[in-house]
Amino acid sequence: MTLTGRFVALLALGVVPIVLLGSTPGRAAAVLGFWVLALLGLGILDLSLAGSPRKVALSRSLPSRVRLGESVTSDLYLTNTGPRRLNLMVRDAWQPSAGAGNNRTPQVLPPGERRLVSLSLTPNRRGERRVDHVTLRSFGPLGLWARQATLQAPGQIRVVPPFNARKHLPSRITRLKELDGRTSLLVRGQGTEFDSLREYVRGDDVRSIDWRATARRGDVMVRTWRPERDRRVVVLIDSGRTSAARIDDEPRLDTAFEASLLLAALASRAGDHVDFIAYDRRVRGRVQGAQGAELLSRMVDTMALIEPELIETDWPAVPGQVRAVTSRRALVVLITSIDAAGASSALLSVLPQLTRRHTVIVASVTDPTTLEATRPRGNREEIYRAAAAERALLDVARVSAAIRRQGAEVVTGSPANLPPALADRYIALKAAGRL
Amino acid sequence: MSLPTQTVSPTTLNAASSTPTLREAGRRSRYWLLAGGGALLVAVISTVLAAGGGVGGQPLEAGSAAPAGARALVEVLRQQGVTVNTADTLAEARSLVGAATDPTVFFFDESGYLTDDQLSTMSALAPRTVVASPDFLTLQTLTPPVGFGGVSSAEESRSACTVTAAVKADGLSPGGPTLTIPADAAGLTGCFPSGENAFALVEQVTADRTLTLLADGTLFSNERIGEAGNAALALNLLGPGDELVWYLPTIADVPGTGSPSLGELTPGWVTPTMILLVLVAVAAAVWRGRRFGPLVAENLPVTVRASETMEGRARLYARSSARLRALDALRVGAVQRLAGQVGLSRLASLDDVIAMVATVVDRPPADVRTVLVDAVPGSDSELVALSDRIQELERATARATTPLPPGRMDS
Numbered sequence: 001m002t003l004t005g006r007f008v009a010l011l012a013l014g015v016v017p018i019v020l021l022g023s024t025p026g027r028a029a030a031v032l033g034f035w036v037l038a039l040l041g042l043g044i045l046d047l048s049l050a051g052s053p054r055k056v057a058l059s060r061s062l063p064s065r066v067r068l069g070e071s072v073t074s075d076l077y078l079t080n081t082g083p084r085r086l087n088l089m090v091r092d093a094w095q096p097s098a099g100a101g102n103n104r105t106p107q108v109l110p111p112g113e114r115r116l117v118s119l120s121l122t123p124n125r126r127g128e129r130r131v132d133h134v135t136l137r138s139f140g141p142l143g144l145w146a147r148q149a150t151l152q153a154p155g156q157i158r159v160v161p162p163f164n165a166r167k168h169l170p171s172r173i174t175r176l177k178e179l180d181g182r183t184s185l186l187v188r189g190q191g192t193e194f195d196s197l198r199e200y201v202r203g204d205d206v207r208s209i210d211w212r213a214t215a216r217r218g219d220v221m222v223r224t225w226r227p228e229r230d231r232r233v234v235v236l237i238d239s240g241r242t243s244a245a246r247i248d249d250e251p252r253l254d255t256a257f258e259a260s261l262l263l264a265a266l267a268s269r270a271g272d273h274v275d276f277i278a279y280d281r282r283v284r285g286r287v288q289g290a291q292g293a294e295l296l297s298r299m300v301d302t303m304a305l306i307e308p309e310l311i312e313t314d315w316p317a318v319p320g321q322v323r324a325v326t327s328r329r330a331l332v333v334l335i336t337s338i339d340a341a342g343a344s345s346a347l348l349s350v351l352p353q354l355t356r357r358h359t360v361i362v363a364s365v366t367d368p369t370t371l372e373a374t375r376p377r378g379n380r381e382e383i384y385r386a387a388a389a390e391r392a393l394l395d396v397a398r399v400s401a402a403i404r405r406q407g408a409e410v411v412t413g414s415p416a417n418l419p420p421a422l423a424d425r426y427i428a429l430k431a432a433g434r435l
Numbered sequence: 436m437s438l439p440t441q442t443v444s445p446t447t448l449n450a451a452s453s454t455p456t457l458r459e460a461g462r463r464s465r466y467w468l469l470a471g472g473g474a475l476l477v478a479v480i481s482t483v484l485a486a487g488g489g490v491g492g493q494p495l496e497a498g499s500a501a502p503a504g505a506r507a508l509v510e511v512l513r514q515q516g517v518t519v520n521t522a523d524t525l526a527e528a529r530s531l532v533g534a535a536t537d538p539t540v541f542f543f544d545e546s547g548y549l550t551d552d553q554l555s556t557m558s559a560l561a562p563r564t565v566v567a568s569p570d571f572l573t574l575q576t577l578t579p580p581v582g583f584g585g586v587s588s589a590e591e592s593r594s595a596c597t598v599t600a601a602v603k604a605d606g607l608s609p610g611g612p613t614l615t616i617p618a619d620a621a622g623l624t625g626c627f628p629s630g631e632n633a634f635a636l637v638e639q640v641t642a643d644r645t646l647t648l649l650a651d652g653t654l655f656s657n658e659r660i661g662e663a664g665n666a667a668l669a670l671n672l673l674g675p676g677d678e679l680v681w682y683l684p685t686i687a688d689v690p691g692t693g694s695p696s697l698g699e700l701t702p703g704w705v706t707p708t709m710i711l712l713v714l715v716a717v718a719a720a721v722w723r724g725r726r727f728g729p730l731v732a733e734n735l736p737v738t739v740r741a742s743e744t745m746e747g748r749a750r751l752y753a754r755s756s757a758r759l760r761a762l763d764a765l766r767v768g769a770v771q772r773l774a775g776q777v778g779l780s781r782l783a784s785l786d787d788v789i790a791m792v793a794t795v796v797d798r799p800p801a802d803v804r805t806v807l808v809d810a811v812p813g814s815d816s817e818l819v820a821l822s823d824r825i826q827e828l829e830r831a832t833a834r835a836t837t838p839l840p841p842g843r844m845d846s
Contacts, residue, residue: 002725003718012715015708022704032707036714058450081449095733104727125736133453135728150728151450245741252741307736339744367741374768377822380815381753386822387761388749390768397771401781 007144046140053136053149055082060155068162071122080109089137098129123159130156160300165262165419172423195224229271231435232326235260238336240280240313247367248415255365256335257303259419275325278306281314315346319353331359338364338399355407362403363422368414495543497521497681502658522682532560535678543567548684551576563645567652580620584613584633596626598638600671604664611651758812769825776836796831
């Protein structure tokens with residue numbers, strides 16, 4: 001039960017008769033008593049005439065998934081099963097991160113009829129956004145008092161990573177095509193396979209002329225090559241403690257998702273098999289054996305529920321995880337953070353096990369504010385800040401050098417740069433035939 | 436992205452409610468309702484029982500059965516045929532006296548409400564006036580010669596005078612306060628002496644009035660009326676006439692002073708309006724404060740800014756004034772950038788870098804070496820100056836070589 005502003009205003013209006021008619025204290029008190037009792041009576045009458053908010057059937061229609069940053073419509077159908085007309089205020093109690101905005105909707109519900117209450121949801125956080133109940137406030141015909149009930153109406157919507165990096169995909173696919181059979185290579189390298197023989201045209205590299213075929217055909221022939229296909233790419237994301245840090249208002253983990261989605265889209269287009277693991281001390285998400293559109297769909301679905309865990313990543317177990325995915329040679333992409341020698345020692349100690357069998361890329365998000373902090377040196381504080389930033393950069397450089405010495409590649413970049421940088425490195429490795 | 440739709444099948448079943456109905460809420464809170472009601476009942480009963488005991492009331496109140504009251508005396512007087520009327524104000528006492536033919540006034544003013552004028556008026560009301568426990572103002576006004584005599588330590592108290600009532604009583608409870616009268620005072624009779632000129636009872640007889648001062652009013656209380664000759668004294672003092680006015684002044688006797696109070700000046704509607712405003716405030720609180728359903732809980736992730744370690748290290752440098760350490764960090768970064776700018780590898784030795792930079796910017800190598808290695812900052816201002824020189828050297832090198840586009844951190 002609750003009151004409305006109209007009731008409060010009417011009660012306050014009682015000042016007028018009290019001042020006008022209440023010449024003596026006794027008469028004024030009588031007017032006051034009459035006014036309050038009359039309003040109470042009206043309120044009780046209003047309340048008894050209001051329809052029961054419990055006599056409502058609810059059903060929902062929700063899209064199961066939405067990309068972060070996009071809007072969807074949440075539909076809630078209300079059916080009045082009671083005998084009275086309902087004058088309702090509806091609150092659809094979504095979690096705040098679901099971005100429902102003002103979730104109070106006025107609605108008139110005649111008996112036996114069904115009405116739709118639509119809310120536009122713009123979730124502002126990845127993961128599963130839920131709604132458990134709907135609160136209805138049923139006003140009486142006078143709009144003085146209201147009945148209120150909270151009804152169970154569960155629903156959920158999965159908010160998947162936005163994959164903003166997909167804007168980089170077309171240009172990378174074009175470059176991939178240049179490598180691919182569609183644009184045949186004239187340069188043979190490790191990791192390419194023979195594609196075809198064709199006639200020499202001006203501009204072709206003379207080194208690619210196949211003299212044996214030329215002799216056979218009596219015409220100058222060149223061999224073309226194409227990159228190897230059906231390689232394996234294992235993307236392992238570190239979802240441990242360090243992935244919770246925010247860079248440019250985006251957790252490291254989300255940048256890692258963007259980078260791995262771009263890489264997966266590209267690699268799957270290039271005909272490679274992509275496996276995805278999110279790991280800290282246990283597997284938080286795994287996608288294996290999916291191809292094409294299904295791969296991306298399963299990856300975003302898995303990623304939606306992964307949150308950074310505030311525990312240290314168990315690096316010694318990582319080679320085992322990779323071995324569980326594939327025993328063949330593969331490209332292993334570890335997306336983690338390279339901060340300081342101390343924090344990265346566990347990673348460094350297991351890298352040789354991986355580099356012995358696989359090609360390894362260690363990708364890390366770096367903080368652009370660190371780079372910016374090295375420049376302003378106007379006063380004492382700024383100089384100390386610049387020194388600390390230089391120190392941090394030096395640490396990153398040292399760890400990167402150590403990783404390279406172990407035989408792995410290092411890719412670093414700001415949140416905006418890391419996904420395309422990783423894709424470029426993949427293309428470079430593929431072109432070099434190192435997969 | 437294709438968005439599959441999950442639709443809950445439409446149903447006409449009412450949704451389950453998590454808000455309890457009035458009956459459910461009542462059942463749920465039944466224990467507390469019963470407990471509260473029981474506690475209230477016990478409180479009411481005990482209050483009623485306590486009030487029924489008649490304890491309380493002010494001393495010598497005619498209807499009070501408390502030890503300090505005077506109900507015993509008044510009841511006996513009534514049985515003896517004396518009409519006892521109680522008065523709370525002087526005006527009331529005056530009207531009661533005016534209506535009677537042969538009244539006696541019993542006066543006891545414990546709190547000293549009356550002024551000297553009112554006291555004079557009171558003493559002139561009736562032919563017989565008995566004043567119990569007179570205070571200083573009363574004595575000064577009514578019988579100026581009489582003074583206070585201190586507390587009696589006598590073992591017994593005999594009448595030893597000619598006042599009829601005292602003679603009939605013969606003895607009083609010993610002890611208690613006394614009054615003194617000077618030896619040469621005319622018209623004053625002291626009874627029940629205890630020491631020199633100290634009496635428990637003083638009677639002043641003038642032409643048409645008799646004023647009796649009883650030093651200790653508690654002699655007439657329920658508790659002590661039965662002792663010695665107290666009862667006889669009381670009955671004989673108060674019972675000669677048919678009517679007795681029992682006058683205990685109250686706050687109503689205090690004359691109002693000064694200008695009229697705020698309450699008298701305000702119009703009649705002010706208080707009800709204020710009550711109404713309070714009610715409006717309560718209603719508005721309910722209107723705005725009633726929650727629209729339960730709160731929705733959500734687990735939010737922690738926010739850790741990645742640059743916090745860097746900022747923390749900068750503050751540590753600043754707090755400990757680690758100038759050389761800070762400068763070395765700046766120098767290492769600068770040397771690495773310079774090496775890149777002059778076309779040396781990252782692993783080139785420091786001497787090579789210095790020699791190359793000196794060549795590029797056309798400065799003596801010792802000068803470059805001072806900036807990049809040797810100089811030790813002695814103060815913060817020197818640190819700032821050295822940092823400026825490092826930057827200047829970097830800029831000069833950048834000008835001298837082809838400026839490279841800003842690369843990523845790994846390049």
